Amino acid sequence: MNDTIAVVNLSKRFADVQAVSDLSFNISKGELFGFLGPNGAGKTTTINILTGLARPDNGTIMIGGMDCSQKHRAAQHLIGVVPDESNLYPELTGFDNLCFCGALYGMPRQERQNKAQELLKVFGLEEAANRKFGGYSKGMKRKLTIAAGIIHEPQILFLDEPTTGLDVASARQLRQLISDLHKNGTTIFLTTHYIEEAQRLCNRIAFIVSGHIVKIDTIENLLQPFQNIHVVQIICADTDEKIHHRLANSFPDMNFIFVRKDIIRIEADKPILAGAVVRFLEEQEIEVYEAKRITPSLEDVFVQITGIEADAMKKEKSGMGGKT
Amino acid sequence: MKAWIAFWNILVKDMRSYYLKPPNISWGLLFPLVWIAMFFIRSGLGMDSLPNLLPGLVALSILFGTTSVLSVTVTFEKKGRSFERLLLAPISLETLMLAKTSGAILFGTINALVPIFIAMFLIDLSAINWVVLFPAMVFIAVSSTFLGLFIAVSVKEVFEAQTFSNFFRFPMIFLCGLFFPIEQLPIWLKPLSYILPLTYGADVLHASINNSGKIPLVLDFILLIAFCVVLFLVTLRNIGRKWII
Numbered sequence: 001m002n003d004t005i006a007v008v009n010l011s012k013r014f015a016d017v018q019a020v021s022d023l024s025f026n027i028s029k030g031e032l033f034g035f036l037g038p039n040g041a042g043k044t045t046t047i048n049i050l051t052g053l054a055r056p057d058n059g060t061i062m063i064g065g066m067d068c069s070q071k072h073r074a075a076q077h078l079i080g081v082v083p084d085e086s087n088l089y090p091e092l093t094g095f096d097n098l099c100f101c102g103a104l105y106g107m108p109r110q111e112r113q114n115k116a117q118e119l120l121k122v123f124g125l126e127e128a129a130n131r132k133f134g135g136y137s138k139g140m141k142r143k144l145t146i147a148a149g150i151i152h153e154p155q156i157l158f159l160d161e162p163t164t165g166l167d168v169a170s171a172r173q174l175r176q177l178i179s180d181l182h183k184n185g186t187t188i189f190l191t192t193h194y195i196e197e198a199q200r201l202c203n204r205i206a207f208i209v210s211g212h213i214v215k216i217d218t219i220e221n222l223l224q225p226f227q228n229i230h231v232v233q234i235i236c237a238d239t240d241e242k243i244h245h246r247l248a249n250s251f252p253d254m255n256f257i258f259v260r261k262d263i264i265r266i267e268a269d270k271p272i273l274a275g276a277v278v279r280f281l282e283e284q285e286i287e288v289y290e291a292k293r294i295t296p297s298l299e300d301v302f303v304q305i306t307g308i309e310a311d312a313m314k315k316e317k318s319g320m321g322g323k324t
Numbered sequence: 325m326k327a328w329i330a331f332w333n334i335l336v337k338d339m340r341s342y343y344l345k346p347p348n349i350s351w352g353l354l355f356p357l358v359w360i361a362m363f364f365i366r367s368g369l370g371m372d373s374l375p376n377l378l379p380g381l382v383a384l385s386i387l388f389g390t391t392s393v394l395s396v397t398v399t400f401e402k403k404g405r406s407f408e409r410l411l412l413a414p415i416s417l418e419t420l421m422l423a424k425t426s427g428a429i430l431f432g433t434i435n436a437l438v439p440i441f442i443a444m445f446l447i448d449l450s451a452i453n454w455v456v457l458f459p460a461m462v463f464i465a466v467s468s469t470f471l472g473l474f475i476a477v478s479v480k481e482v483f484e485a486q487t488f489s490n491f492f493r494f495p496m497i498f499l500c501g502l503f504f505p506i507e508q509l510p511i512w513l514k515p516l517s518y519i520l521p522l523t524y525g526a527d528v529l530h531a532s533i534n535n536s537g538k539i540p541l542v543l544d545f546i547l548l549i550a551f552c553v554v555l556f557l558v559t560l561r562n563i564g565r566k567w568i569i
Contacts, residue, residue, distance in 0.1 A: 103329050103330060104410065
């Protein structure tokens with residue numbers, strides 16, 4: 001068996017809230033696995049249970065071949081954790097924070113100092129190495145927190161909402177770093193509520209809503225049902241019911257979705273001749289501003305499966321999230 | 325070996341970040357000095373009062389030195405979530421908590437030396453049984469530190485840690501026999517005295533400094549060690565129940 005993490009029927013309840021319910025999934029060695037869901041879906045609870053910061057009510061957890069269901073701290077030497085909030089020591093410098101985190105994993109002094117220097121360089125924090133962590137910007141804090149999570153070169157890395165609250169440039173840089181770690185063979189468990197981020201980084205994704213996994217598959221397989229669907233979006237002047245009926249009657253082989261009064265989404269199982277629709281609208285004295293082909297994305301899959309609008313996901317947290 | 329590296333670095337970080345900060349050092353010096361001055365003036369007996377005051381001053385220095393800092397720092401780290409880093413480290417919970425408490429134990433023990441050091445210049449200390457006094461100071465520091473840890477795990481906010489510490493500290497000072505003999509306490513208060521670890525610590529201090537202990541020394545040490553073990557185990561259980569939920 002090549003599974004680095006195997007979870008079966010994991011459940012956890014806090015008072016009257018069922019945080020996660022019957023979660024089952026496995027993660028192969030070297031895989032970048034994404035947990036995608038809105039705030040409060042159970043992503044952080046799952047990470048806390050897997051990393052030994054919380055106890056499951058039910059279910060079995062195997063990490064690196066070790067049963068962590070009862071001995072929940074058994075695999076801690078294998079894992080690195082980057083929590084959703086930067087939690088290093090504000091009174092220590094960036095360099096000292098990294099060295100301290102290395103020491104927690106038993107790294108000898110010279111080794112952890114060398115590694116800390118190396119990571120500060122990789123994360124572009126060399127100049128801030130001797131500044132106190134409390135004085136770092138949010139992006140710098142996030143980078144150092146990730147560096148602290150990997151200083152001991154863990155086999156498995158848990159990243160909880162790594163880019164939340166970051167500016168665009170920092171988020172992009174972090175995604176590149178995560179991608180590099182993955183290429184170097186680290187197994188990564190990533191939680192996010194940014195759909196594009198999950199699509200860009202992950203091999204497989206689980207959609208988690210209200211503590212339940214509603215879908216789990218590779219990006220390719222998730223997008224497969226949408227591969228043969230052709231989509232065109234038209235932005236135009238406001239339309240009304242009358243126009244909607246006329247469109248439907250004039251183009252019976254197309255499916256019209258009126259997203260807003262001024263946005264029409266057309267779906268069909270064969271290539272759409274947008275020009276004909278545009279001409280039709282103009283004949284109806286509806287001014288057309290834009291008509292573009294849309295490639296179905298993970299966002300469409302997510303919306304269809306979970307029923308949660310992508311916009312709602314984007315609003316979940318106050319941070320900018322570095323959407324690019 | 326790896327656990328020792330973690331242990332040592334947690335201890336060194338805490339010493340640098342908390343215990344060796346100037347405000348703490350000045351607190352460690354000022355606190356015993358103020359108490360010495362207060363009791364010295366209050367007794368009106370001059371230098372003769374010092375041998376009788378010394379056990380109480382040593383005990384207070386340890387009690388306040390250990391509980392004040394530890395309960396606050398642990399609560400502070402828990403609230404700031406940096407404590408999670410420690411909980412994620414591949415070391416046992418026992419090693420982790422011993423590392424977190426070692427700084428306080430050291431600080432408390434060094435604090436206890438301050439009144440003794442001052443007294444050295446004022447009175448003859450040749451009657452002191454140092455072989456008994458030093459282990460007593462260490463065990464009082466350990467039990468007080470574990471009490472501080474118990475308090476830290478019981479509260480959520482930093483200000484609660486201070487308030488809750490005083491809930492234990494002040495009654496303990498007056499019930500443990502340091503300043504008022506337990507025999508003179510009302511009968512209904514006496515049982516309370518005997519469930520306090522400081523009662524046995526104070527008795528050893530009296531025995532080693534003034535040869536005026538009331539309880540056999542062996543029993544004092546056995547009970548002090550028992551309090552340390554029980555407080556540590558109860559705190560570990562509470563951490564398991566409250567912090568790893």
